[in-house]
Amino acid sequence: MKPHDQPLLQGELRLAGRLDGRFFDLLAALALTGSLQKAARAAGYSYKGAWLVLDAAGALTHAPLVETTTGGTGGGGTRLTAEGQALLQAWRELQARHAGFLREQEAWLAGQPALQQLLKRMSMKTTARNQFSGRVLDVQAGPVTTSVRIGMDDGTHITASMTSLAAEELGVDLGQDALALVKASEVVLVTDFGGYRLSARNQLAGTVSRVQRGAVSSLVVLTLPGGSTVTASVTNDAVEALGLAVGQPATAVFKAYAVMLAVRG
Incomplete structure (x- = not known):
């Protein structure tokens, strides 16, 4: 086990329910x-x-x-x-x-590789609300920037961009298990493109499944066709302006540079 690895199974021993x-x-x-x-x-x-x-x-x-x-x-x-x-x-x-x-x-x-990989993904702790697990499908390395495409089991694809030095340090390679992490504040919701096309590499169409209003901002959850979800943090004014409500179609848009990539070392 590497020094930074944590055991997948942990359990607290107590006697009589209180003696720890x-x-x-x-x-x-x-x-x-x-x-x-x-x-x-x-x-x-x-x-x-x-x-x-x-x-x-x-x-x-x-x-x-x-x-x-x-x-x-x-x-x-x-x-x-x-x-x-x-x-x-x-x-x-x-x-x-x-x-x-x-x-x-x-x-x-x-001896249960599928379950082991699931638990390993769950063991990572991060403040990013959006965590997409999959495998590296493509790596496009350039002199300065490297683009990495990750495929999820449900068919969703996400592209991450990083410096080539960062990609080299991560040791990104085809077929690796990977996590794509995206902060909710980096996600823009679009309900009508009005005939325009956006330059953002990641555009995930889905349906609003939850709107959780706060004092100033709201968390809006989109469910994608494959069952994955994307959470966006938007102002309450934006929720009202877009008329966001459960059942409404919308597209979650975020730049490739907004995606933090994690691979198992």
């Missing part, structure tokens, strides 16, 4: 330091918060998990009871089993 990794970090730090104040700081709790969570956990187990001592040669402190130690040990064992389970499922997933 942070709580057991507190127990582990307490076992190590013998000081609740130090353990609370290490696990990100306040001193009072640590006592509260320990009391709540003790109520679940019906036995105290920590005990305090005062004075003596050691100067007193806080330590885990036998029940606390047993719970911490059980957590560590369960963690190992849980990690093993996730590894087994990752191995199974590796």
Whole structure:
């Protein structure tokens, strides 16, 4: 796995629905330091918060998990009871089993290429509302600019333009899985071309399927014939001027330079 890759499967382990990794970090730090104040700081709790969570956990187990001592040669402190130690040990064992389970499922997933690719596309996090997944169909490299055409499963094609240096750094090649990312603010909606033709490379005709009005602007969603959707962010004035409403045909237009291309490294 490359350093920047994230596992496709993740799962949070909890006991009794509320005892999570942070709580057991507190127990582990307490076992190590013998000081609740130090353990609370290490696990990100306040001193009072640590006592509260320990009391709540003790109520679940019906036995105290920590005990305090005062004075003596050691100067007193806080330590885990036998029940606390047993719970911490059980957590560590369960963690190992849980990690093993996730590894087994990752191995199974590796044998399901279509599902694996779907999850990989879903794992990318970005603020761009429009994310089109497909494969690189054509690469036109020039001395300064490179044009890349991406084909989706539903037959939709999107063209992205970038510097040739950027295309070289991405290692764009035919047949690669790719994501085309387009901000909603970069999409222009056209309901009537009035006999004109536009220079924008990407012109996707569809039907308005949703209009979500805000205080100043609206999000307008177009559904394309193949089932994909395109979201545009337009002013409320523009929505009213165009009479945009559900069921109305419209075309989403955006420049090739507005498309950010992502390929798996």
